Amino acid sequence: xxxxxxxxxxxxxxxxxxxxxxxxxxxxxxxxxxxxxxxxxxxxxxxxxxxxxxxxxxxxxxxxxxxxxxxxxxxxxxxxxxxxxxxxxxxxxxxxxxxxxxxxxxxxxxxxxxxxxxxxxxxxxxxxxxxxxxxxxxxxxxxxxxxxxxxxxxxxxxxxxxxxxxxxxxxxxxxxxxxxxxxxxxxxxxxxxxxxxxxxxxxxxxxxxxxxxxxxxxxxxxxxxxxxxxxxxxxxxxxxxxxxxxxxxxxxxxxxxxxxxxxxxxxxxxxxxxxxxxxxxxxxxxxxxxxxxxxxxxxxxxxxxxxxxxxxxxxxxxxxxxxxxxxxxxxxxxxxxxxxxxxxxxxxxxxxxxxxxxxxxxxxxxxxxxxxxxxxxxxxxxxxxxxxxxxxxxxxxxxxxxxxxxxxxxxxxxxxxxxxxxxxxxxxxxxxxxxxxxxxxxxxxxxxxxxxxxxxxxxxxxxxxxxxxxxxxxxxxxxxxxxxxxxxxxxxxxxxxxxxxxxxxxxxxxxxxxxxxxxxxxxxxxxxxxxxxxxxxxxxxxxxxxxxxxxxxxxxxxxxxxxxxxxxxxxxxxxxxxxxxxxxxxxxxxxxxxxxxxxxxxx
Amino acid sequence: xxxxxxxxxxxxxxxxxxxxxxxxxxxxxxxxxxxxxxxxxxxxxxxxxxxxxxxxxxxxxxxxxxxxxxxxxxxxxxxxxxxxxxxxxxxxxxxxxxxxxxxxxxxxxxxxxxxxxxxxxxxxxxxxxxxxxxxxxxxxxxxxxxxxxxxxxxxxxxxxxxxxxxxxxxxxxxxxxxxxxxxxxxxxxxxxxxxxxxxxxxxxxxxxxxxxxxxxxxxxxxxxxxxxxxxxxxxxxxxxxxxxxxx
Numbered sequence: 001x002x003x004x005x006x007x008x009x010x011x012x013x014x015x016x017x018x019x020x021x022x023x024x025x026x027x028x029x030x031x032x033x034x035x036x037x038x039x040x041x042x043x044x045x046x047x048x049x050x051x052x053x054x055x056x057x058x059x060x061x062x063x064x065x066x067x068x069x070x071x072x073x074x075x076x077x078x079x080x081x082x083x084x085x086x087x088x089x090x091x092x093x094x095x096x097x098x099x100x101x102x103x104x105x106x107x108x109x110x111x112x113x114x115x116x117x118x119x120x121x122x123x124x125x126x127x128x129x130x131x132x133x134x135x136x137x138x139x140x141x142x143x144x145x146x147x148x149x150x151x152x153x154x155x156x157x158x159x160x161x162x163x164x165x166x167x168x169x170x171x172x173x174x175x176x177x178x179x180x181x182x183x184x185x186x187x188x189x190x191x192x193x194x195x196x197x198x199x200x201x202x203x204x205x206x207x208x209x210x211x212x213x214x215x216x217x218x219x220x221x222x223x224x225x226x227x228x229x230x231x232x233x234x235x236x237x238x239x240x241x242x243x244x245x246x247x248x249x250x251x252x253x254x255x256x257x258x259x260x261x262x263x264x265x266x267x268x269x270x271x272x273x274x275x276x277x278x279x280x281x282x283x284x285x286x287x288x289x290x291x292x293x294x295x296x297x298x299x300x301x302x303x304x305x306x307x308x309x310x311x312x313x314x315x316x317x318x319x320x321x322x323x324x325x326x327x328x329x330x331x332x333x334x335x336x337x338x339x340x341x342x343x344x345x346x347x348x349x350x351x352x353x354x355x356x357x358x359x360x361x362x363x364x365x366x367x368x369x370x371x372x373x374x375x376x377x378x379x380x381x382x383x384x385x386x387x388x389x390x391x392x393x394x395x396x397x398x399x400x401x402x403x404x405x406x407x408x409x410x411x412x413x414x415x416x417x418x419x420x421x422x423x424x425x426x427x428x429x430x431x432x433x434x435x436x437x438x439x440x441x442x443x444x445x446x447x448x449x450x451x452x453x454x455x456x457x458x459x460x461x462x463x464x465x466x467x468x469x470x471x472x473x474x475x476x477x478x479x480x481x482x483x484x485x486x487x488x489x490x491x492x493x494x495x496x497x498x499x500x501x502x503x504x505x506x507x508x509x510x511x512x513x514x515x516x517x518x519x520x521x522x523x524x525x526x527x528x529x530x531x532x533x534x535x536x537x538x539x540x541x542x543x544x545x546x547x548x549x550x551x552x553x554x555x556x557x558x559x560x561x562x563x564x565x566x567x568x569x570x571x572x573x574x575x576x577x578x579x580x581x582x583x584x585x586x587x588x589x590x591x592x593x594x595x596x597x598x599x600x601x602x603x
Numbered sequence: 604x605x606x607x608x609x610x611x612x613x614x615x616x617x618x619x620x621x622x623x624x625x626x627x628x629x630x631x632x633x634x635x636x637x638x639x640x641x642x643x644x645x646x647x648x649x650x651x652x653x654x655x656x657x658x659x660x661x662x663x664x665x666x667x668x669x670x671x672x673x674x675x676x677x678x679x680x681x682x683x684x685x686x687x688x689x690x691x692x693x694x695x696x697x698x699x700x701x702x703x704x705x706x707x708x709x710x711x712x713x714x715x716x717x718x719x720x721x722x723x724x725x726x727x728x729x730x731x732x733x734x735x736x737x738x739x740x741x742x743x744x745x746x747x748x749x750x751x752x753x754x755x756x757x758x759x760x761x762x763x764x765x766x767x768x769x770x771x772x773x774x775x776x777x778x779x780x781x782x783x784x785x786x787x788x789x790x791x792x793x794x795x796x797x798x799x800x801x802x803x804x805x806x807x808x809x810x811x812x813x814x815x816x817x818x819x820x821x822x823x824x825x826x827x828x829x830x831x832x833x834x835x836x837x838x839x840x841x842x843x844x845x846x847x848x849x850x
Contacts, residue, residue: 041652042710043749044660099730105719105784107738107745114732132742138659139745149710150718157707180699209654243631249657359657362676364631472643516648519615520700523647 002456004175004184009035009154010439011432012174012189014161014216017045018137019404019424019431020195021144022097026432027193028151032439035187037159037176039211043145046197046209047424050137051252051355053119053129054425055418056094060111061118062298065126067091071595072602074419076278077123077308078383078412079552079562080599081229081570084591085390086410090419090426097425098130106143108132120257120294122306123416125282127296134252134353140421159185161215162528163455164192164223164400165447171223171399172445175455179525182518184456188447190439193393193431194220194386194402195424199233199536201475201529203379204483207239207250213529214536216406220386221535225395227573228408228586230536231543231554232383234415235488237312239378242328246363248378251333251356253417255373256305258352259294260335261287262316263372264324270331271304274315278603279307291341310414310553313377317488320376330376336369345369377488381420383411383553384543387572390589392434393427399438403431413552462527468513471527478505478533486541491557495545502538509534542583543571607684609637612691613649615700621689628679634690635663635674638702650701658815661750665702666691671752671813693755706751712770715798719781720789737785744780744824746816749773753810753820759803769800772810772820779824782831796832801825 011027013020016038028034038045057070070091075082098116102108108130109117118127132139149155161176165186173188196216200208221227238251256262264270275283283304284290290303305312316331326332335353339345346369350357353368360366360373386395386402388409393401404424411419462471478501485498509530514523549563550556569585576582605628610621624641635653642649654660656675663674668682668689682688696704726732753772759765770778778795781787795801808821818824834841 040654040662041706044654044662046654048660048748049655049657102730103721103724105721105781105787107733107741107784110733110735110738114726114734115730132745135659135746138748142745146713146719149714155710157710180705209656209660211654244629245632245636246657355659362658363633363678470643470647472647476643514647520650520703521648522642522650526647 002184002453004186004452004456006186006188007035007154008444009033009187009189011191011193011435012037012187013193013195014174014219015045015195015197015404016042016155017195017197017404017424018047018140018144018421019428020193021141021148022425022428023193023195023403023432023435024153025144025148025151026429027436028153030433030436032436035154035156035189037156037161037187039158039160041157042155043141045141046212047137047141047421049207049250050140050421051134051250052121052254052257053131053136053418054094054098054140054421055121055124055128055416056098056130056422057091057128058095058098058116058118058130060115061296062126065128068598069125069602070128072598073124074410074416075412075599077414077416079414080412080567081552081588082412083390083409083589084595085589086427088595089390089430090410090422093426094422097422097429101140101143101425104143104147106139108139119254120302120306121417122253122256122312123308124418129418131254133351134254134355136421156185160525160528161219162459164219165451166223166397167445167448169224169398170445171397172447175452177459179520182521182524186447186452188444190442190444191399191401191435193435194400194406195404195428195431196406198382198405199540200379202479202482202533202537202540203487204479205239205248206379207236207248208379213532215532216402217385217539218532218535220395220397220400220402221539221573221575223397223400224575225397225400226387227539228384228387228570229412230384230539230573231547231571232413232552233379233540234309234381234383234553235313235377236380237309237316237377238333238375240364240373241330241376242374243364249359249363250378250380251373251375252353255333255335255353255356257294258335258349259291259338259341260305260333261303261337262305262312263332263334264319265326266324270319270324271307271312271315275304275307276311283307308414309417310555313488314555316377326374328374330374332372333375334372336371381405381415383413383415384408384540391430393431394434394438399442401431401435403427413554459528462512462514462524465511465513468511469508471512471514471523471530474505474508474512474530475526475533478537482537482540486537486544489555489557490544492545495541498541499538502534502541506534538581539573542581543573546571546583605684607637607679608687609641610687610689611638611641611649611702613701614698616698623687628684632679633675634667634677634679634688637679638674638690650699650703652703659748661748664693664750664752664755666693666755671755673750673752673815676815693751695755695757695761696751708766709749709751709754709773712774713777716770716774716778716781717789717791717794719784719787721786722788731786733785741780741783743818744776744783746818747773747776748816750815752813752815756809756813758807758809765800765803769803772804772825774799775801775804775828776818776820776824779828782828792831792835795828796836801829801832804829
């Protein structure tokens with residue numbers, strides 16, 4: 001029999017980044033009891049790293065902006081595989097969610113007349129990102145955290161969930177352990193909201209921390225939920241690449257928003273060389289126009305550096321592959337050049353991009369006001385996730401909700417910068433609201449003690465084995481393989497090898513042995529995370545093999561073009577009755593005529 | 604390739620000791636990289652907190668060669684490699700295991716500070732107008748990443764263990780951010796004097812020195828708050844004025 005402490009909550013929220021905290025605040029405001037579990041301490045989740053800003057069509061800087069433009073931009077960026085209802089709700093509600101944060105104490109940078117300032121970002125037609133220098137995420141998570149701690153929410157920090165508990169097809173709770181003592185905890189809940197973030201740790205080069213092992217994706221999948229769009233992994237074009245120890249750390253798109261340019265080793269601004277047809281009319285065709293755009297000139301079009309992330313990342317890969325890369329295998333991102341344009345450029349850069357200045361100075365010995373940065377693509381964001389209802393955020397499993405990065409639908413094949421912070425506010429709130437509503441209509445269900453015993457038994461097996469390999473090497477080998485074979489550029493044969501590799505790694509993962517005891521033991525934690533990582537890696541690989549075209553973040557060397565026939569479906573991943581993973585095509589959700597018209601008008 | 608020797612604290616509530624490890628050092632490496640190498644190859648169960656690895660989340664606080672620092676922002680080439688590098692947990696908080704301490708006291712302290720209370724929206728659109736310069740004034744405090752290194756170095760907490768009477772530099776910065784927030788109308792001055800123990804701070808500025816975000820904690824946050832306390836409680840003219848003014 002498993003030993004565990006039991007906690008009762010109406011709504012349990014797994015994850016305490018922006019989406020989890022926003023959901024918790026909303027659910028508790030609805031009058032239900034709320035518990036939040038998080039793998040790290042409060043305020044350390046990945047939201048804290050977000051730099052550029054939160055997208056909301058408030059029209060403070062350019063009054064031509066409104067929800068319809070934001071909707072069209074999001075759909076175009078996602079190559080029309082987005083759930084249109086989610087894109088609509090998101091565009092309509094994000095301004096209110098941002099203003100609400102201000103009422104809770106967030107302080108954004110201001111326009112001259114004292115309103116919230118908005119900046120340019122890739123794929124957004126007008127300046128749309130509310131921001132605080134380049135530390136917007138910190139401002140947001142701290143605001144949510146400082147507001148949330150006064151709401152009577154029960155926080156369980158440093159607590160990891162191993163499995164969701166189900167009964168009669170409905171979610172009835174979750175089971176996991178506290179990191180500190182390794183004690184098991186069982187949470188009985190009428191509704192569970194997954195807000196666990198991304199999957200970046202499945203790759204070697206990533207901007208994500210150890211936490212992002214696809215827990216929510218994997219928990220939902222094994223509980224019978226449907227995953228969607230798993231082939232779409234966003235590789236952010238600008239990660240640090242030198243020195244080796246900082247490889248993958250994010251360099252905000254805000255650098256390009258403030259006028260930063262990308263150049264190859266011949267000093268050429270290569271982004272002008274390849275502008276996709278559907279962005280041709282909205283992109284500058286000369287450097288001067290691009291510069292004017294970044295300085296707020298409304299008549300100018302955006303520079304090609306601010307094209308969508310998928311495209312910029314691929315252009316960088318092409319430059320490197322064709323021998324025009326920087327010494328350490330990337331290209332140059334130059335903001336220092338703006339001294340030709342601005343008298344006080346160095347001060348301006350430090351004011352607009354303080355944490356970038358600090359990060360390069362301290363970790364790379366580079367003064368970005370004087371020299372260019374060396375950058376290359378880094379695994380950044382998962383568009384795919386738990387398939388949810390566009391209004392309520394409930395998955396196919398009754399009582400199971402998902403919000404933020406671990407949910408799917410809003411971003412389609414590629415996410416626009418700034419749409420993640422707005423995503424987690426808009427859909428975090430909705431998930432909290434509807435989870436509370438659902439919980440009020442339910443009675444607490446029975447926990448299946450067999451299920452609990454089985455999960456707890458399995459999770460301790462690594463202690464019972466001795467002499468096996470440690471968990472870290474298995475994790476590294478998986479990350480290497482996913483990076484090489486299911487990365488930015490994909491081909492069928494390599495992905496088949498990856499699938500075989502995953503089966504082999506699964507066997508190794510089942511045989512790792514862990515030293516020490518259950519108290520704060522990262523070796524044990526890593527061994528348990530392997531299950532989640534392997535599940536999401538398999539889902540990514542299978543979906544990527546099934547989509548035989550290139551679209552958004554998914555690029556195949558053997559199918560380099562978009563295929564109109566593939567523009568009609570999303571790929572979904574489910575656990576079959578035999579326990580095997582199944583991938584199938586589902587037609588895109590129907591779009592209202594009003595939304596179709598908006599897309600046509602804005603083309 | 605150079606190698607470095609580390610003396611890392613291994614132990615739990617029951618006790619512990621420094622253990623020696625060595626690892627290869629490559630270009631650009633930070634202390635946290637070395638700790639991770641050791642963890643992955645020699646000590647799988649060594650407890651350490653980290654998240655962003657870029658000085659933005661404030662998780663990997665420790666004492667390196669006796670100095671409170673973020674492990675992710677301490678470059679190996681800034682340390683003398685000819686002698687062992689000591690890495691130990693923060694001293695001001697109870698140990699959980701190895702490099703991980705129980706910082707939950709900080710979370711409780713924060714809940715005891717009166718929350719943000721904005722004035723009623725006064726712009727026609729139901730929000731507020733705020734000048735950039737009013738934002739700039741508190742941005743410095745809002746940069747705080749809650750690494751708690753300032754709490755660790757503060758002698759009131761570290762040496763005198765007055766955790767029940769003094770909230771420490773981090774939360775004086777937090778209180779300053781609220782008190783100087785352009786929209787906030789709450790009054791925390793009496794609390795600062797009584798519950799929060801601001802008088803214990805004798806402005807030795809150790810907190811300012813260790814802040815990885817370079818927040819001028821003492822001069823810009825604590826001293827102005829102390830001035831507000833003094834104005835309220837110790838200014839004889841103001842006291843006289845208050846005693847005659849209508850309630």
